[in-house]
Amino acid sequence: MNLRRSRTKQHGAVMVLGLFVLSLITACASDQPKPLPQPTPDQVRGHAEQTFEKLKQEEQERANQPPTPR
Numbered sequence: 189m190n191l192r193r194s195r196t197k198q199h200g201a202v203m204v205l206g207l208f209v210l211s212l213i214t215a216c217a218s219d220q221p222k223p224l225p226q227p228t229p230d231q232v233r234g235h236a237e238q239t240f241e242k243l244k245q246e247e248q249e250r251a252n253q254p255p256t257p258r
Contacts, residue, residue, distance in 0.1 A: 227235075
């Protein structure tokens with residue numbers, strides 16, 4: 189009889205532990221990912237100006253290079 193009681197306690201402990209682990213997994217999985225912050229219009233404008241300046245510089249460098257034969 190004592191053997192049955194100890195096994196019942198073990199099964200109960202395993203079930204409680206399993207439910208605890210399952211609740212931890214589902215609790216962590218339910219967190220919604222945070223959206224990325226949107227850039228401000230000033231940041232967008234600044235990046236566009238930087239890119240445009242780089243493009244102009246590359247065009248000037250290409251104009252100064254001799255043409256390559258194809």
